[in-house]
Amino acid sequence: MTYEDNIRKVTPYTPGEQPKTKVIKLNTNESPYPPSPRVVEAMEKLDWNKLRLYPDPAMSELTRCIADHYGVKPSEVFAGVGSDDVLSMCFLTFFAGEKPVLFPDITYSFYDVWAEVYRIPYETKKLDGDFRIVPSDYYAPNGGIVIANPNAPTGIGENRAFIEDILEHNSESVVIIDEAYVDFGAESALPLIEKYENLIVVRTMSKSRAMAGMRIGYCFGNEKLIKYLNDVKYSVNSYTLNIPSIAAGKAAIEDTEYFREIVGRIKKTRENTAEELKKLGFSYFPSDTNFIFAKPPAGYKAKDIFLKLKESGIYVRHFDKERISDYLRITIGTDDEMHMLIHTLKEILQ
Numbered sequence: 001m002t003y004e005d006n007i008r009k010v011t012p013y014t015p016g017e018q019p020k021t022k023v024i025k026l027n028t029n030e031s032p033y034p035p036s037p038r039v040v041e042a043m044e045k046l047d048w049n050k051l052r053l054y055p056d057p058a059m060s061e062l063t064r065c066i067a068d069h070y071g072v073k074p075s076e077v078f079a080g081v082g083s084d085d086v087l088s089m090c091f092l093t094f095f096a097g098e099k100p101v102l103f104p105d106i107t108y109s110f111y112d113v114w115a116e117v118y119r120i121p122y123e124t125k126k127l128d129g130d131f132r133i134v135p136s137d138y139y140a141p142n143g144g145i146v147i148a149n150p151n152a153p154t155g156i157g158e159n160r161a162f163i164e165d166i167l168e169h170n171s172e173s174v175v176i177i178d179e180a181y182v183d184f185g186a187e188s189a190l191p192l193i194e195k196y197e198n199l200i201v202v203r204t205m206s207k208s209r210a211m212a213g214m215r216i217g218y219c220f221g222n223e224k225l226i227k228y229l230n231d232v233k234y235s236v237n238s239y240t241l242n243i244p245s246i247a248a249g250k251a252a253i254e255d256t257e258y259f260r261e262i263v264g265r266i267k268k269t270r271e272n273t274a275e276e277l278k279k280l281g282f283s284y285f286p287s288d289t290n291f292i293f294a295k296p297p298a299g300y301k302a303k304d305i306f307l308k309l310k311e312s313g314i315y316v317r318h319f320d321k322e323r324i325s326d327y328l329r330i331t332i333g334t335d336d337e338m339h340m341l342i343h344t345l346k347e348i349l350q
C-alpha cells in the first residue's frame with residue numbers, strides 16, 4: 001500500500017488545441033465573430049471596486065435575465081462556469097443511482113469522463129449506421145440519460161417529438177438534453193420542461209453567443225430539480241460565476257438582434273461551405289450546428305488531411321476513435337476563413 005492507492009486517478013477530457021501562433025482556427029467550435037457590443041459596453045461600465053466583494057452566489061441578476069428571455073421562472077434556471085460546469089453538476093446531482101446512465105457511443109466526449117470521475121455506472125448505446133440515435137435503445141431501465149441535441153461531433157439534430165418519445169419512456173430517471181448547438185438548427189426541448197418534471201435542458205454562451213472565453217452555461221428544469229442542483233453546487237463551490245461574467249452574460253442575453261445576426265451569418269457560411277466540400281468530393285451529414293462533420297473523398301485519409309491542413313496553419317478536429325476516424329469536424333469560421341480552407345483542401349487533394 002502506498003499513498004498512490006488513495007488517489008483518484010482519471011483519464012481527462014482532451015480539449016481541442018489552442019495554438020499560440022496565428023492560425024485559422026476551425027477546431028473547437030468557437031464563434032468567428034466577437035461578442036455583442038453590449039458585452040463590451042458592460043465590461044467598460046463595470047465598477048471594478050466591486051471586485052473586492054464576493055459575487056452573488058445565486059447569480060440572481062443573470063438567472064432572472066435568462067428566465068425573462070426564455071419565458072420561464074427564475075427558479076427554473078441554474079447557471080455555471082460554462083455548460084461543462086453545469087453538466088458536471090448535473091451528473092453529480094442527478095446520477096446518484098445504481099443503474100447505468102445511458103448516452104450514445106458517439107457523442108460529446110466529456111460524458112464518459114464525468115461518469116468515470118464521479119464513479120457513475122454508465123452504458124453507451126450505438127448510433128445507427130447513419131449516425132442517428134436509436135430511441136428504443138433508451139427504453140431500458142437506467143439511472144439517467146444524456147443526449148446532446150444536435151449531437152456532437154455528428155452535427156445531426158432531432159426534432160422535439162423525438163426527444164419527447166425518449167421522455168415518455170423514462171419517467172423514473174433524469175433526462176438531460178445538452179443543447180450546446182441548438183441555436184444553429186435543431187428544435188429545442190425547452191417547452192417540455194413544463195410537462196416533464198425530470199427533464200433538464202442545458203445551454204451555453206460559448207458557441208452561438210460568441211463567449212467561450214467568458215465561461216457561461218445554464219440549464220432549465222423543474223423548480224425541484226434546480227433546487228437539488230443548487231444544493232449540490234453550494235456544497236462544492238458557492239461562488240461560481242464571477243462579477244464580470246454575470247454582467248457579460250446579462251448583456252449577451254439581452255442583445256437578441258446581434259445574436260440573430262451572427263447565427264444567421266454562420267448558418268449561411270455553413271451552407272456555402274457544405275456546397276464547396278461536396279464539389280471536392282467530401283460527404284457529410286446535414287448540419288444543425290456551427291460545424292460540419294465531413295468525410296474526405298475515397299482514397300484520402302481524414303488524418304492525413306488533418307495533418308496537412310495543420311501544416312498550412314488551418315486547424316480542424318480529427319478524432320482517432322473507432323467509427324469516426326474517417327471524418328473531420330470543421331468549425332464554421334468567417335467566409336474568408338472558409339475560402340482559405342477550401343482553397344487549401346483543393347491543393348491537398350490534387
Ligand SMILES: *Cc1c(COP(=O)(O)O)cnc(C)c1O
Binds near residue numbers: 081083148152180215
Ligand atoms: C462545447 C460543448 C459544451 C461545453 O461548452 P462550454 O464552453 O463549457 O459551455 C457542452 N456540450 C457540448 C455538446 C459541446 O459541444
